[in-house]
Amino acid sequence: MTASLALFLRTVMGRAYPRVVGSVRQTSDFLWETLLPILSLSGFVYVYRALNAPAEYIGFVVIGGAMTTFWLNVLWSMASQLYWDKDAGNLALFILSPAPLMGVLLGMAVGGLLWAFTRAIVVVGAGTLLFGVSFSTADLGFLALVFLVTMAALYGLGMVFASLFLLFGREAWHLSHLLQEPIYLVSGFYFPVKALGFWIAAAASIIPLTLGLDAMRQILFPGNLQFGFLSVSVELAILIVLAVVMIVTAWISLDRLETLGRKEGRLTERTA
Amino acid sequence: MWNLGGRSFGVATWLGWQIESNWADPFLFFIYSMLRPISGVMILVVMYLVVTRQATQTAIFAYIYLGNAFFIYVRGVIVGVSWTVIDDREHYGTLKYLALAPMPLITYVLGRGVAQLITSTLAVAITIGFGILFFGLPLGPAKLDAPLFILSMALGIMSLAFIGLFLAGATLLMARDAWNAGEAVSAALYLFSGAIFPLSVLPAWLRPVGFGLPVTFWLELVRRSLLGTGAAAFPTFASFSNAQLVLILAGMTALYGTAAVFFFLWAENRARRLGLLDQETLS
Numbered sequence: 001m002t003a004s005l006a007l008f009l010r011t012v013m014g015r016a017y018p019r020v021v022g023s024v025r026q027t028s029d030f031l032w033e034t035l036l037p038i039l040s041l042s043g044f045v046y047v048y049r050a051l052n053a054p055a056e057y058i059g060f061v062v063i064g065g066a067m068t069t070f071w072l073n074v075l076w077s078m079a080s081q082l083y084w085d086k087d088a089g090n091l092a093l094f095i096l097s098p099a100p101l102m103g104v105l106l107g108m109a110v111g112g113l114l115w116a117f118t119r120a121i122v123v124v125g126a127g128t129l130l131f132g133v134s135f136s137t138a139d140l141g142f143l144a145l146v147f148l149v150t151m152a153a154l155y156g157l158g159m160v161f162a163s164l165f166l167l168f169g170r171e172a173w174h175l176s177h178l179l180q181e182p183i184y185l186v187s188g189f190y191f192p193v194k195a196l197g198f199w200i201a202a203a204a205s206i207i208p209l210t211l212g213l214d215a216m217r218q219i220l221f222p223g224n225l226q227f228g229f230l231s232v233s234v235e236l237a238i239l240i241v242l243a244v245v246m247i248v249t250a251w252i253s254l255d256r257l258e259t260l261g262r263k264e265g266r267l268t269e270r271t272a
Numbered sequence: 273m274w275n276l277g278g279r280s281f282g283v284a285t286w287l288g289w290q291i292e293s294n295w296a297d298p299f300l301f302f303i304y305s306m307l308r309p310i311s312g313v314m315i316l317v318v319m320y321l322v323v324t325r326q327a328t329q330t331a332i333f334a335y336i337y338l339g340n341a342f343f344i345y346v347r348g349v350i351v352g353v354s355w356t357v358i359d360d361r362e363h364y365g366t367l368k369y370l371a372l373a374p375m376p377l378i379t380y381v382l383g384r385g386v387a388q389l390i391t392s393t394l395a396v397a398i399t400i401g402f403g404i405l406f407f408g409l410p411l412g413p414a415k416l417d418a419p420l421f422i423l424s425m426a427l428g429i430m431s432l433a434f435i436g437l438f439l440a441g442a443t444l445l446m447a448r449d450a451w452n453a454g455e456a457v458s459a460a461l462y463l464f465s466g467a468i469f470p471l472s473v474l475p476a477w478l479r480p481v482g483f484g485l486p487v488t489f490w491l492e493l494v495r496r497s498l499l500g501t502g503a504a505a506f507p508t509f510a511s512f513s514n515a516q517l518v519l520i521l522a523g524m525t526a527l528y529g530t531a532a533v534f535f536f537l538w539a540e541n542r543a544r545r546l547g548l549l550d551q552e553t554l555s
Contacts, residue, residue, distance in 0.1 A: 043468055048315065050469040053323040110428035156474065174296070180305055181311035186359040190315055195322045 004100075005163025011099040015107025016114070019077070023115040033061055034122045035068065037259030041123070042066030044190045045060045045131050057191070059135065063220065066188035067119040070154060071183060073116035075176045081108055085214035091166075095262075101254055102182045109155035118153075135220040143219045146232070147238045156246025157208060161187055163254040183207055185241030188214065192253060201229050208242050211235040280375035284363055284383025288352075291359070292387040300395075309344045309395040310402060314470060316340050317407065328407040335506065337409060338495050340469040341399040345392045346432055346487055351454035352388025353436025356381050357443040358451050361549065368550040371540075378536055381440050382433055389429065401434050422498035422513055424521065428490030431525040434532040435486075441532070441539035445546075447553050461487050470506040479508075486524040493517050 023213070044061045062219070082105075085091040094104055127133060186204040187193060193201045193214050204210045211218040218228045229235070293301045316336050320328070328337075361367035371377055403409035439457060443450040462468070464478065465487040471479050482488045492509050497518075511516065543549050 008549060026448065028449050032456065036456060036459055037451070039463050041458070043459075043463045044315075044319065044475045045462070047319060048323065049338065050336075050473045051320060051323045057323065154312040163526045174304055178307060181315070182310045185315050185318070191319050191322045195318055 002022045007098065008100055008103045011103030011147075011184050012110060013105040015104050016111035017107075018116050019108065019111025023111075023118055030119070030122075034126070035120045037065045037119070037123050040068070041127060041128070041180045047090050055133075056223065058131050058190065059133040059221055060217055060227075061132065061190050062124060062133050063217060064124040064184075064213060065127060067209055068184065068189060069116045069119040069123060070113075070151070071179070071189075071209060074154055074158035074161070077112045077115070077181055078105075078108055078152055078155065079161030079165050079179075080137070080176050082162045087225050095258065101258060102159075102251055105250065105254065108162070109158060113155055114156075121168075122174070132261075133160065136222050142232075143216060146215045146219065146236055146239070147211060149243055150208050150216075153239050153243035153246055154209035154212070156243055156250055159250035160246055160253055163250060163257045166257050172199045174250070176269075183209075186210070191219070192229070194227055205238065206242075208239055208246075211239055216224060273406060276374065277376050277379040281379040281383035281386075282457060284380040285386040287357075288384040288387035289390065291407040292391065305391045306395055306398050309341075309399055312344075313337060313399050313403070323488045323516060325371040327370055329410060331506075335470065335495065336388070337407065338400070338498060339404050339491050340489055341396050341403065342468045342494050343462060343465075345389070345429065346465075346467075347458045348388040348392030348395075348433040349429065350436040350439065350458055351386055352459075353381060354439035354443055354454045355451075356384040357440050360384075362552050365550070370525050371549050372502065376496040377540055378437070378533065381536075382437060385433060385436055395482065399480045415498065415500040417497040417500070417514075420493065420518070423518060424490055424493035427495065427518070427521045427525045428486070429492065431486035431521070431528050434525070438528070443548075444536075444539045444548060447551065448545035461485060463493060464488075466508065469493055471508040472506065485519055487516050489521040489524065490514035493521060508549060521528065531553050 022029075041061050041064070044065070045058050048057045048061065082091060085094065094101060128135075141258045143210070184190065186199070186200060187207050187210040188197065188204075189209075190195065193204060193210055196204070201210065212235075215232045218232050231237075296304065307450060317328075320336060322335055324330075357367065362427055371378060400411065433458065436442060436454075439453055446453065464474070464481045465485050466474075466482055467487070469489065471482045474482065489509075494516065496514055500541065512520075
């Protein structure tokens with residue numbers, strides 16, 4: 001039991017390591033990964049300014065823009081990763097090794113989370129400086145709790161996607177593309193999700209960033225809580241449930257799809 | 273030479289279409305091609321409605337909606353043309369063979385962008401149809417200035433292809449950052465061209481960037497050709513006539529075209545000399 005746990009933890013650390021080191025090794029990557037969200041969110045900020053929107057909407061955009069780094073990380077570095085590993089021939093090596101695949105996925109998530117976190121901080125900092133956004137700092141501990149639970153659920157979803165994407169060929173690439181703008185829309189990355197109406201917002205809550213973003217905005221901009229979809233405590237409770245469900249689902253689906261892949265001989269196929 | 277260029281352009285167009293579309297059945301591909309742009313425009317629609325709580329038959333709504341709809345071309349064409357180099361060099365490993373073939377690489381690269389132009393055209397048409405049906409976008413034959421629309425579209429698409437060609441040339445020489453370049457240029461154009469907000473909203477020191485971009489003038493002309501006089505309600509270009517804007521766009525297209533062709537040919541030559549045509553940078 002102790003040996004299994006040690007192997008699991010070593011696998012997590014081993015898979016997280018290249019992502020953590022890689023996140024600071026290539027300076028130009030860091031520049032692109034912060035510049036692109038800043039450019040995008042700036043466009044939306046100026047739209048709100050053209051519409052004479054209240055100042056807090058600028059803050060909504062900055063927070064939403066920062067959260068895109070996590071969503072993109074989940075899509076491209078979690079969901080698509082095992083598919084890419086399969087294409088590059090690494091997946092078969094992962095499976096041959098004694099390292100548990102769930103540890104590999106968790107390592108990817110931990111490394112990816114740290115990677116995206118550094119980008120998000122820069123995006124928030126730049127957005128705050130460029131557009132003069134002011135946040136409430138009264139509840140930073142609660143904010144950190146909501147953020148961590150959101151990330152657990154989000155990266156759990158990424159782990160589910162990673163195992164599902166193993167089934168796909170070239171569709172995986174297109175699916176990742178497809179899950180960008182439509183998710184920005186239904187999860188309310190640039191506006192309060194409540195604006196979409198109760199049922200759409202409720203359906204979109206399967207994406208943990210929907211509720212996480214809404215809760216973080218309510219904590220950071222407490223002056224006008226009318227934009228909130230649900231109360232922060234309810235959103236936090238749902239996020240905790242989502243985190244558990246996602247991680248358990250990932251565990252089960254990874255096991256099943258690995259077995260399916262072995263049976264059908266698809267773990268070594270290349271799609272390029 | 274012209275015949276060879278035309279043939280390689282045609283074959284590249286066909287090939288590009290196959291690569292773009294053959295991973296899914298036509299219905300799924302159609303949904304895929306439409307969902308992203310419509311979601312993009314819906315984000316702006318919801319932002320507008322959340323703030324204004326107004327009807328959508330206003331000048332600013334039409335400005336934002338049409339700018340975003342036609343911006344679909346910008347991303348499609350620029351990324352479509354420039355991505356060809358990465359796709360063929362690193363994904364399929366065929367760029368070196370294409371460079372060996374007796375055809376101009378430049379027409380092949382431009383031809384590969386046509387597939388994206390086709391899907392972008394469908395997406396723009398559907399987005400605008402969606403706007404007319406659901407948001408009462410004030411468009412119709414009575415307001416349409418067809419000659420101006422056709423002329424501005426032709427010049428605009430050419431200028432986008434030239435920006436894509438310039439990027440393709442840069443991509444031939446870039447090692448690690450090439451696959452972000454198209455997205456970055458597209459994002460910068462989204463911000464600086466006044467696609468989704470009047471340029472007068474930008475800080476004064478940033479506005480000159482927009483005036484140096486053909487996309488800015490193209491979008492203004494497209495709006496004017498579709499909306500009639502209402503499109504000139506915003507101060508940025510109010511003092512310019514349609515003819516003046518067409519002349520500026522034509523001049524910029526010629527300038528960008530000349531620079532892009534020369535740069536691409538220089539970059540292709542340099543990539544051959546440095547042995548960069550088969551470099552792998554993504555893995």
